[in-house]
Amino acid sequence: MSGKQRxxxxxxxxxxxxxxxxxxxxPGARSDGAFDIGFIQEVTRLVEDAKFDFLFLGDRLATDPALAKTNPxxxxxxxxxxxxxAIAAATSHIGIAVTANPTYYDPYTVARLTASLDHLSGGRAAWNLVTxxxxxAAYNFSRDGHWDTEKRYDWADEFVEVVRDLWDSWEDDAFTRDKSGGRYIDESKLHTIDHVGEHFSVKGPLNVARPPQGQVVLLHAGTSDRSRELGAREADVIFAGQPDLESAREYYADVKSRAARYGRGPDEIQILPGLSVVVAPTTAAAVQVYDRLNALVPLDPEHETVDSVRFGGLGQGLKRNLASVSQVLGVDVTDRTIHDPVAQEVFDGSGDAGxxxxxxITATTRRTVAGPEPITYFDLINGITVGxxxxxxxxxxxxxxxxxxxxQDAADGFNIFPDFVPGSVRAFTELVVPELQRRGLFRIDYDGTTFRDHLRLGRPGNRHRGPGPALTEPN
Structure with a gap:
């Protein structure tokens, strides 16, 4: 870490x-951009021009037609x-974070893919490790079922160890490429890893030169104790999802203290909560965008329960109807008209969750019960489902x-969630980024060209540096 301010x-x-x-x-959003690489490159260049640290590419290893309604x-x-x-070929500075799930990959493949991407991008690759x-996904990979949390993290712990060893299996100066002497490599600087563990047996070395960053940037997300421990030990960036400032500060302090037990400083791990932003030149205009987005989500029939709503395979969600509102508030409002103002007695009778x-709702819309712009029952439907x-x-x-x-030490930054693309991206980069720069919080320009540069992380030394075991058979 340099001596610059945070x-x-x-x-x-x-x-x-x-x-x-x-x-x-x-209006104006792309509905068909998922398979248009030109569009994806265009969006990436928008955030690169705004000097973002990275673009994040998630992944799922299964699909479900039900997601067409909740999360297309x-x-x-x-x-x-x-x-x-393809993004690497169209950009020059922005980090590119790619998801690979160790539960359904093998370490050699992930090491090879990530190291190759780091070379293609000139040192801008990151691996988002999710379990x-x-x-x-299990049924697409010849499994009888998805492993439990403990087994997935036992597997992931050893998986990361193997990948890191493979990244380092070539020393930086192993390639001599001596034309006059006819010596292409210095074999003493090429290392097998000879890993034999509980889950993996990998000889190595990797058939890709050491990544330009030395070690590819590692990202992780999760709230369980095992996830926090893995992130504190291994991750350079952690994605967090705490809903309020207090819980975010607790999570931040916990992960940083765990990292310290592994000899890591607080600046060696960046905690970035996800943040959905609806921004416009004025507050009123932003609320209009927010309301219009929510009005485009279909309502569910009142007789349907909460059991079948899927959000990206990440759990169950509430149905968009007054029955769900009644359940959350503890007050029966199923006989109300959705666009009517909420009655004072409904507010008074609501429990803590309500x-x-x-x-x-007041925070996002500025509306209040019995105010000049009153909260409606439709607002309540949105309030229990939007988050x-x-x-x-x-x-x-x-x-x-x-x-x-x-x-307040609740975040080192944010992973911005654009509600619609490219409009939300353009609004944030054109309106919010200049304000953050004016306050001295966000960079005016990149200080370097690699993702590790953006994070102000040094390039790690090679763990295998020195004489290595000779290769006794072709690899």
Whole structure:
């Protein structure tokens, strides 16, 4: 880490149809961009021009037609390493984070893919390590079922160790390429890893030269104890999802303290919560965008329960109807008209969960019960399903929120979730980024060309440096 002051980090979660359920329906949004590499490159250049740290490419190893309603961006998309290679060819500085699930990969393949991407991009690759929350993937990989958390993390712990050893199996100066002497490599600087563990037996070496970054940037996400421990030990960037400032500060402090136990400084690991931003030149205009997005999401019949709504394979969600609102509030409102103002007695009779919903609605829409712009029952439907990590406002208000979390040690930056693409991306880069730069929170230009440069991380030494075992058979 350099002696410079702490600096905000920004990533973009790329979902081609937007991260809002109805983002693809918003006027001007692309609904067909998932398989248009020119469009994907265009969006990446928008955030590279704004000096973002990275673009994030998620992945799922299964699909479900039900996602067409709740999360079309995760229903069908291209394989991320293929997309990342095309992005690398069209950009020069931005980091490119690619998801690979160790539960359904092998270490040699991931080491080879990530090292190759690092070379193609000139040192801008990152591996997002996820252990997989969607059990449906198991049936696409000849498994009887998805492993439990403990087995997945036992597997992942050893997996990372093998990948890191493979990245280092060539020393940086192993390639002599001596034309006059006819010596292409210095074999003493090429290392087998001879790994024999509980889950893997890998001889090595990797058949790709050491990555330009030495070790490819590692990302991780999760809230379980095993996830926090893996992230604190291995990750350079952690994606977080805490819903409020207090819980985010607790998570931030916990992970940083765990990292310290592994001899890592607080600047060696960056914690970036996801953040959905609806921004416009004025607050009123931003609220209009937010309302219009939510109006594009179909309602569910009142007789349907909460059991069958799927969000990206990551759990169950609430149905969009007054029955679900009644369940959350603890007050029966199934006989109300959705666009009518909420009655005061409904607010008064709501439990703690309901009061949190009302508070969230006021934060995003500025509407209140019995106010000049009253909360409606439709607002309640949106309030129980949209979530609390959406920030709506003008550039000053958005920057205020980001700065508060940054300065209160709840975040080192954010992974920005664009509700619709490319409009949300363009609005954030044109309105919010200049305000963050004006405040001295975000870079004006890149300091280097690699992802590790953006994170202010040094290039690690090679763990195998020195005499290595001779190769006794072809590899």
């Amino acid at each position: 600096e905000l980090h920004l990533g973009l979660m790329f979902w081609a149809t937007g991260t809002h359920t109805a983002g693809w329906r918003y 961006a995760q229903m069908s998309r291209m394989e991320p390493f293929t997309v990342a290679s 997989g929350a969607d059990g449906a 009061r949190k919903v009302f508070a969230g 609390s990590r959406t920030v709506v406002g003008d550039p000053i208000e958005i920057a205020d929120h980001i700065q508060l979390w940054f300065e």
